Amino acid sequence: MSETEESIITLDTCQSVSDIPRETWTRLAGIDNPFLRHEFFTALETSRCTSKATGWNPSHILFRLNGQIAGIAPAYLKTHSRGEYVFDWSWADAYQRYGLDYYPKLLIAVPFTPSQGPRLLLDPALRSALNAHQIHDLLDSLISRLGAHSWHLLFPDAVDQKLLQREEQLHRIGCQFHWHNRQYEGFDDFLSQLTSRKRKSIRKERRLVAEQNISFTRFHGREIPDHVLAAFYVFYQATYLKRGQRPYLTQEFFEQLRETMPDHLHVIMALKNGEMIAGALFLSGGKTLYGRYWGCLEEYNHLHFETCYYQGIELAIELGLQTFDAGAQGEHKLVRGFEPELTHSWHGIAHPGFREAIEAFTQEEADQVMNYYEDAKTALPFRNNDGA
Template sequence: MASSEITLEAVPSISDIPAAEWDACANPQVNPGSLDNLDTLAGDCQTISRSDYNPFVSHAFFAAAETSNSACARTGWGARHLVAKVETQIVGVVPCYLKSHSQGEYVFDRGWAEAYHRAGGSYYPKLQVSVPFTPATGPRLLIRGGVDRDRIGSALASGLRALCNATEASSVHVTFAREDEAKFLGEHGFLQRTDQQFHWRNEGYTTFDDFLSTLNSRHRKAIKRERREAVSDGVTIHWLTGADITEDAWDAFFEFYMETGSRKWGRPYLTRKFFSLIGESMSRDVLLVMAKRNGRWIAGAINFIGSDTLFGRNWGAIEHHPFLHFEVCYYQAIDFAIQRGLKVVEAGAQGEHKLARGYLPQTTYSAHFIADPALRRAIDDYLKRERAYVAEVGRELTDAGPFRKSADEA
């Protein structure tokens, strides 16, 4: 297979790619013993196994987003998924969308669009390589196990540049990529960008109190108080996953999502059908943390469960209680991760308020191909300064974190 020609094609729907073929690339499950001579992205030796499972790049997630009309041409997300084949076998795919705006991405380039417009250029359409509406790190060049990953990855990177030209797009944006993948794309002409989120890391804790014991006294007491007050008005907290997630639960959660999303964004991205489809196809990958008072659901947060990471996503509420947001979104996620033995909780985009609750800065990575040489030079210069700023802020925030630095802070 290594000497066979690689062919590339862009398809307009996830339904044009068989689920088994997509998932063999997105979450390859290969016997580690067969990988001794496997080339990897950026020359870094990695083992591909179930331990790398990421629910957001599964065929089921993209199918739910597209079939529910959450991500479709009408909403500005026109699928152009890039498929690489060797002979008749799919060996790589890239989740890619032709976009007419910059909404639902969480890596902000509106300033670039406005500057290009003032200079007489047209920034839209652009190509977006991402999981729609999902600021979670994961693979973006999805490559089948047991193949020459460097060769297939290079073909996909070249294919994205060719697709940019074919669609008359201004640019290609690969967002929330893994660090090694972003650097690999940098070797193929993509500009490098960094940002930061706040993630919680499990340092081998067996209980929530184990985690609390690593914090300084002030933050430990504050978290205990917040957790007490969050449920002080007869609120109870429930974990729903798998078959426990009924359509009634989805109805309640969608009400929360619409109420909060309408206030924050004006128009929430996800349709009600999306949640039903997720419930049908990947309920074992979902954790709903739901709050109940006086016999009815009043708030909830949706999380997705990876092999070693809990990904926090949307939150909403129809009653407002002090600290309930922190309890449902952050503390319950930590509790669940500890019980499941998960290593990381990704709590979504932005939010320095997460720092006081044990979530520390984590660098995120993206890669950007800009077709216009003048715009490319301007953005390249800007990104050099931005990367330095992100690194410095990350260091300062980490130093200001809530963890004990000496025995005196216990």
């Protein structure tokens, strides 16, 4: 294409990841981030976790540059707001009070995964041809054609944020807590960087778990036995059933990950007197360990912290990963060496009146989150944070 030719950029959608050649998806998404793998979305769809029946109707976005596929974005037409971790229930309630439909909405996200990463999987030529006004206008036009009332792009990475940055667009921020590996050789090396009081507190928590005669075993990839994965799923289900919810994911989903993404999959099981009592599942990427799913049937003192955080830190060090993302929220992570990180989302609201009201809400919310984020940074337990 010559410099004088104008780039024609269009958007359409497809109803399944299987409609996109795996080679095309992999070329655009890469293989480092487990949540962006073609195999991950295939497992979600074939295990019926994302379907029209579950309110996650696949509507993956295809970006075409002069008629050729040059980008994709995982997307869903949603009829509810569950499993997103950027909460808009109050927005939906306000629509309902005024007799308006909030759903369906177009969600651009990785289902059930509050983890930052690429969301607009674009080749370099397309990314350089786009600007913030174009991407927002394209998405606004897309929801009009789909009959949706809004679009929501959740947890983009810094590269996508740069493309999405437009002053007049609705932008929300949140706060999570991530652990960073500063070339630690082991858990004690990490502890040595904490204040004396925090070191003692963590060691006490770990000792109390050991004194309950609880030990831990790690399993990786295809070496995860059927009975271990089945036991983990029972624990995972319990986490949701305790809150009166059905679990989002099926056992078949995890079984498929074991077969198609074994290099990314890790399970840590807690055992008491040789019997499995709790478990946590982790996914590893090129630089990051992601702790996502956990459960137990009975409560044990400090077992959650040990299984999900301390065992995860040890696993991240063992795998040589730079970051440990242990999931959404949880300021209790702060005193255990997890540092505050801002998260982002972008939103397009078709209704002009509600758009104005939501904009005021997001601005007020952002001020509160930034104050929380700055306060959290002052509470970090590292020795160089307070000189102790």
